[in-house]
Amino acid sequence: MSPLLTLTGVHTHIGRYHILQGVDFTVPEGETTMLLGRNGAGKTTTLRTIMGLWRASAGSIRLAERAIEKDATPDISRAGLAYVPETMAVFSDLTVRENLVLAARDAALDDTRLAWIFGFFPALKKFWLSRAGTLSGGQKQMLSIARAIVEPRRLLLIDEPTKGLAPAIVGALVECLMEIKRGGTTVLLVEQNFRVAQAVGDRVCVMDNGRIVHAGAMAEFAGDEGLQQKLLGLSLDTHQ
Amino acid sequence: MTAIDSGAALPKRRADFIPALLPVALALAALPFIGSSSTWITLTVAGLSMGMMIFAMASGLTLVFGLMDVLNFGHGAFIAVGAYMAALVLAPLAGWTQADALWSGLAALLPAVIVAMGVSAALSIAFERALIRPVYGQHLKQILVTMGGLIVAEQLLYALFGPQLIALPLPTALRGSIVFGDAAVEKYRLLAVIVGLVIFATLILILTRTKIGLLIRAGVENREMVEALGYRIQRLFIGVFMAGSALAGLGGVMWALYREQVHASVAQELTVLMFIVIIIGGLGSVTGCFIGAILVALVANYAGFLVPKLALVSDILLMVVILLWRPRGLFPVTSR
């Protein structure tokens, strides 16, 4: 498939630190691409650079045919990117509903789509008018993902959605990610839980020290424990 | 499908009403010390009206800090601008201001308020462009640059209107007192309380019932995420900056009429007080600013009567006590 997102030679500096040192990869349209790598490899920085929250100091980022590396974050968002940050960043003083109203931008909340979201995240329906700050960690993560899918977007960037969540909640998130995928939405997903990565990923890119050190099909990567060991420094059984 | 609903684990947030009760508690606690109930009513209304004026002035300041982390020590300039605009507009309207009918007094104030708010808002655009935008994210520079801006604004006002005090008589219809039992309450103070309540209610309605308001509250909490959802926080900020400056201008009109004089030194005089109020309230919180302003003003009035020697430092003492209890203010909203 043709790539929806293409990063070519992307460098990012944070202050005087040179974090991304020439990142190259593509995200094919309609698939889920996993971005893996050790802590501190630069995954979050990559997603933030794509969103324009850090400025790329060199290289190009293209969404289909459009160069977005110089665009402001709101323009990148309006070009069709939705971002679920590692911190979830729900607006805790606002209700669940108000969080989604802002995420829908100019569109009104769509009942059919909400019903679809409530299907895998029933807690959001239950706490519809509660302040997001009162939700549990897992519920906040659901809200953060719901914000990204409340309207159809072209590309979802999701950063470690299962981090610190109970297994039951991880299951619901995997359901949701599979469902998003079935709907044909393109996803770039950072995930440390290898079982989750294996379940939802079509393709995989592995980062280390601010560079992509491996890119290929998920099935192939999942079958090669030696490669996993080498790139992620963790074997499957210790990873759980 | 894994249906999960960990609702049982939901931590219920206690409604945080204690800070809102503080002014009531303070007023009741002061009563036995003051003794006479008529004096107490007079002092309390004086405190409330002063609090409302400070609230009008400081509400913009707290939102500007909350939204963009901007410490604007030049905010007071818009108070002074508002006050001079009132003097300018009211001078030729002496016919109305000196009439006995309430409606003509209010009719004279209306254009003064509109001009004061409009001019403050318009000047704030230039102020933001020239002084605030170049120093985003740099607190020390913000303080120095905006303080410099305040001094320049003050000198410009002296150059335009002269260094002398300008008298600003209160419209005749707003003079005098209304007597409740044996307590006399100045009419103008009642008007100030009403105006303050209207401003507070309007701000709360905007913040809770409109999309712009939701965006402002969301931006105070996490402006990156607001941008990542596709909104230009810069535009929102300029809007808030203008509205906050307009409110400072309105506060300037109210304050000048209360003092019945206009002078540019009011800008510096009130700057520290406004910062004390928004720190007490919790930076970024309009409700906090409202409660904080009332507390500061009540304490100032009670202390001025009971222990005049303490009156000068009463606001600082109040701030210290509140911050010992709640280090991020009464209503902490930002993570900063």
Ligand SMILES: Nc1ncnc2c1ncn2[C@@H]1O[C@H](COP(=O)(O)OP(=O)(O)O)[C@@H](O)[C@H]1O
């Ligand atoms: N705000 C920052 N300031 C300085 N260094 C940072 C900042 N954010 C991340 N880094 C550094 O950049 C590197 C990559 O971080 P990050 O992208 O968060 O990694 P990952 O998400 O893969 O764990 C790390 O070495 C981290 O210390």
Ligand SMILES: [Mg+2]
């Ligand atoms: Mg990370």
